[in-house]
Structures are given as C-alpha cells and as structure tokens.
Amino acid sequence: MRAAVVGGGPAGLMTALLLARRGVAREVVVWERDREENAGFGVILPPEATELLRRAAPHLADEFAEHVVRWQTTTVEREGDSWTTSATPDLAAIARATLNRLLWQECASAGVILRERVAPRLSALATSYDLVVCADGAGSLADQAGFEVSLEQVGPRYAWLGLDDAVDGLTFLTRPVADGLFMAHAYPYSATASTFLLEGPRAIDPDDIRALFGVRVSTGTGDDTYQWRTFRERTVRPWALGNIVVVGDAAHTTHYSIGHGTYLAFADAEALVDAVAGADTAAGALRDYEALRRPVVEQAQGLGRASAEWFTRAVDELDRPLSRFAASLLTRGGRLVRAHEP
C-alpha cells in the first residue's frame, strides 16, 4: 500500500510512523507546510499518551520522558489568597515544537518520506495513493472534499500565550474585573517556560495582562499569534469518503481545557493503522476505525463542553469560599474524582 499523509502534526506523524514501522504501507509520504510554526507553547498529555508512545516506539517514549515536565501540585489563586492540593492528576507537559520534532525524527528513521511544503490537492492524492490521511488540523482540506463539517463555539474568549519562566505546578489565576473575569491556566512545560492560557470577557493586550497579572507574556512568533479567539468544537461526518480519511483535529476538536486533543490525535492514528493492518478491504477498515473512535471522541467532546461551560460561568462561582471555588473548578463537568477535592 502507498499512503499519503497531509499534515505533520501529532496525528499525521503518528499515523505515518505506525504505517511505516509496522510495515502496513510500503511507501508513506507526509506533507507539512510549516514546521517552524511554534505558536501554542506547551501541551498537557495524560499518562495514556506516554503509554501509546511506548507502544509506537519504546525509545521515543524514553526521549519524550527526558523532555516532559510533571508536577505535584495544583494551585488556585484568588485575590491574593491561594489554595493548593497535592492530589493532582498524573499529567505531563511538553513543548508542542519538541513533541513534533521528536515524532518527525522518528518518522525519518522509519523511512517515511517527509516533504516540507503544502500538500497537493486531495483529488490528486486520492488517485495516486491507496490511502489519503487528512491530518491537517482544524482547517482541513477535507472541508472542501465533501465531508460534512459543523463548528460550534464553546467556552469564553481566549489567547494562547507563554511565560519565560516555569510556574510551580498547574496554576489557575483569577482576576475579577467590572465586566467579568479574566482567568489564566498556567503550567510549566520546560525548566524555563510555561503555557499561559488566558480567558476573559474581551481581548486585552500584553500591557494590560502585565497590569492585571504582574507577568510579561510571550506571544510566540507564528502568523496567528496573539489573537483572541473563541474555541470551535469541530464535528465531521463521515470520517472517510472513498480512500480519504480524517484523523486528529481534522476529524474533531475538543475544548482545550481538558487537555486531550493531542492524545486523541495519537489514539486515532493507532486505531486507524490497526484497522487498516487487519482489514480485507480499505472501505471496511475505515468504517471500523470510525466505529471504534467516534464514541470515544464524542464522550471527550461532552467533557470538553462541560468544562468550557464551567469556565464561561466561573464568575458566578467567585463569591464561594476559595476551597469550594477550587473544588468546583477541579471537578467541573464531573471531570475529576472526589479524591481531588480538598
């Protein structure tokens, strides 16, 4: 089989790696238009992501372990007061650019052909390759290829920012203002850097952020940096048309506040390659892939919506005692078990 993969993010690189390493495809080509894109700083990964990396390539998991940051505490800070718990989920964070670089190197050593440019049109790929994997993120080429796409805005406005400093564990910072609440989710992803994801009722600039939070944020260097956005939950039906299939953010997005997008992308890739490897027909394999993954993704999207909803109405929780506010935050949408409550 010859496989074409559009997009060299977590979904595309993991799919390509598994297709090549397991000998499912004799030729795998990845197109990535912008390897230097580094907006987004760090991402949080659950333990399942490390396990999946280990199944994909044990030494990749070892390298990953050298670059991740783990933390022992979660802190909620409000008006000069803070509440900390050590009953913290086992999460790891890594720079998005580092994760993609490790996967890229692994693909190169597995014999994947890596092309640093915009992919050809899907219609051209679909006639030249047996399998075409759209792993090109939330603005996928699949949107023009007959897939039915719906987008729903969820959660407050946000800006994805960074700090040139490692904060102490996962930290939520709240700053009430006259028209609502600004809230930052900060976590370290290296010894010297943190993600600073800021939500609020309106866009504010870095000087205002400094005045409000006392920190100097970095805005990244990509074209789309320092934009305030509203998260759009993406749903696609079906996940395969002919020999074209969608994976990762091209197939679905899940609100960032549950930190699952990258892991879901990895798990899609693994399920797709498992299905293709064991199938009699490509069409059957792609149906099996969707049947296996869609319920898992829908459940994660439900959690993401509940979490996003909590952050949208967080201002209404502010008059509760800090420990109750923190418990409500950490158990939002039933996400975390009672063991994480104070």
Ligand SMILES: Cc1cc2nc3c(=O)[nH]c(=O)nc-3n(C[C@H](O)[C@H](O)[C@H](O)COP(=O)(O)OP(=O)(O)OC[C@H]3O[C@@H](n4cnc5c(N)ncnc54)[C@H](O)[C@@H]3O)c2cc1C
């Ligand atoms: C604010 C925010 C915070 C987040 N935080 C987390 C987190 O903490 N943990 C987590 O797991 N996830 C998080 N995510 C989600 C995570 O970033 C995505 O789910 C994940 O990157 C999806 O991987 P992907 O490979 O599907 O897509 P992407 O990472 O978007 O990769 C797609 C790639 O395709 C390339 N591409 C696109 N079109 C073309 C083309 N025509 N030709 C060639 N290349 C192309 C792009 O350059 C890009 O590199 C967050 C998302 C947001 C918005």
